[in-house]
Amino acid sequence: MSRYRHGLVLGKFYPPHAGHHHLVATAADRCERLTVLVCAASVESVPLADRVAWxxxxxxxxxxxxTVDDIPMDVNDPAVWDAHMAVFRAAVPGPVDAVFTSEAYGAELGRxxxxxxxxxxxxxxxFPVSGTAVRADPVGCWDFLRAPVRAALTKRVVVLGAESTGTTTMARALTGHYRRRGGVWAGTRCVPEYGREFSERKLARLRAGRPGADWSEVVFSSDEFPVIARRQAEAEDAAARTGAPVLICDTDAFATTVWHERYxxxxxxxxxxxxxxGRQHLWLLTDHEGVGFEDDGLRDxxxxxxxxxxxxxxxxxxxGRRTVRLTGAHERRLATAVAAVDELIGEGWDFADPLPDLSERT
Structure with missing residues (x-):
């Protein structure tokens, strides 16, 4: 098996999937040096910079x-090939010893x-998958996607509300509902509220000096809230990389803006x-009406x-955030939440069509 000094893989990677990664890994094993050229058209809805970063x-x-390549493909037209090659050569100007593809045009590209x-x-x-298939059905192709693409495509749902209005209960119930659907949904994750963890530590530090201290004595400073918001956002992004096509968040950085105002x-x-x-898609607001207040030691x-x-x-x-208000008993709230999330998922993912392949003209 030949080993090459410089290999090239090029494609749209719109978005990248397991087949792309297998191609790149195979090429890397056979080359001393490998260049991957990401070619994005201006009409496509995933930015070039994102695909390169992924x-x-x-x-x-x-x-x-x-590189930006706004030339429609036509493998039967030498002039179109010349135009594409000008783009490719400008992006990869040095000598190339091997091109690696899974496409029928690979022989001409190599020549x-x-x-x-x-x-x-x-x-x-x-890897029975393609960029076209992923764009048409991300859920059906979810197992072929790596962490950065999952993070970008995950539908993020936030449960938020005032103290003791059932936000955590709802977030956990909603997560359980989707996990029970099985398949790809079994990996549905729930992002816990970092602000609560932060608050517990503040109270614990206060009690370390005065064992009888209670929550009413805890004082927040303004500069603590950006820390809470950043940690919440980081936890959300990390969970989106490894979970299902929907992510349930028990609060978010937006909610922290109102908590800062409250304190x-x-x-x-x-x-x-x-x-x-933030990259959230839906906010579920838990109403205070009909929910008894429970003092758990961190509420006043x-x-x-x-x-x-x-x-x-x-x-x-x-x-302008997409919002559904949850009211009534827990069962009614959960049914309302599930309906809202199902509607969000049912709307799909809005990928713009790539440039047409003129080779397919009859």
């Missing part, structure tokens, strides 16, 4: 570069690079900036619940 993460020992053409699993028997009386620009970078705001529910509702509306 490929670099999965293949850290490989040189990954990107034009003056390189060997190496075909890898052309029948896709090892400090004002908004916090830094927390708002963190919230603005029963009288503030109507105000907080109102603030959450107002800020969700002001910022």
């Amino acid at each position: 490929m670099r993460e999965v293949h850290p020992g490989v040189r990954v570069v990107g 034009r690079f003056g390189a060997d053409a190496v075909c890898v699993d052309p029948g896709r028997s090892l 400090l009386g004002t908004s916090h620009a830094g927390v708002g900036e963190i919230a603005a970078r 705001g029963e009288h503030l619940r109507p105000w907080m529910t109102g603030r959450f509702a107002a800020e969700l509306a002001r910022t």
Whole structure:
């Protein structure tokens, strides 16, 4: 088996999947040096920079570069080939000894690079998946996607609300509902509320000095809230990389903006900036009406619940976040939540069509 000095893999990687990764790994094993060229068209909805970053993460020992290629493909037209080769050569100007593909055009691509053409699993028997299939049905192709792509595609659902309104109970119940569906949904994850962990530690530190201290003596400072928001966002992103196509979040950085207002009386620009970078899709607001207040040692705001529910509702509306309000008994709330999440999932993923392949003209 030949070993090459410089190999090349090119493709749209829209988005990258297990077949792409197998191709790259195979090429890397046979080359001293490998370049992966990500070719994105302007009409496509996944940014070139994201695809390059995803490929670099999965293949850290490989040189990954990107270019914009807005030329429709037509393997039967030499002029179209010339135009594509000008794009490829500008992005990869040095000599290429081998091109690795799973496509029928691989032989011509190799000839034009003056390189060997190496075909890898052309029948896709090892990984029966394609970019077209992923765009059409991400859920059905979920097992073929690696962590960074999963994180980008996961539908993120946030449960939020005032103190003692059943947010954690709802987040866990919703997670359990989707896990019981089995298959790819069995991996549905729930992101816990980092703010609670943070609060427990604050109270524990206070009690270490004064064992009789209670929650009413805990004081928050403004600079603690960006820490809480960042840690919440980091936990959410980490969970999205390894779970199912839906992720349930027991609060988020956006909710932290209202909690800052609850404790400090004002908004916090830094927390708002963190919230603005979020990639959530749906917010489920647990209403305070009909839910008894339970003091679990970290709560003292029963009288503030109507105000907080109102603030959450107002800020969700002001910022244009997709929101469903959960009311009534737990069973009714869960049914409402499931219906909202199912609707979100049913809408699918909005991938723009790639440029047409003119080779397919009759």
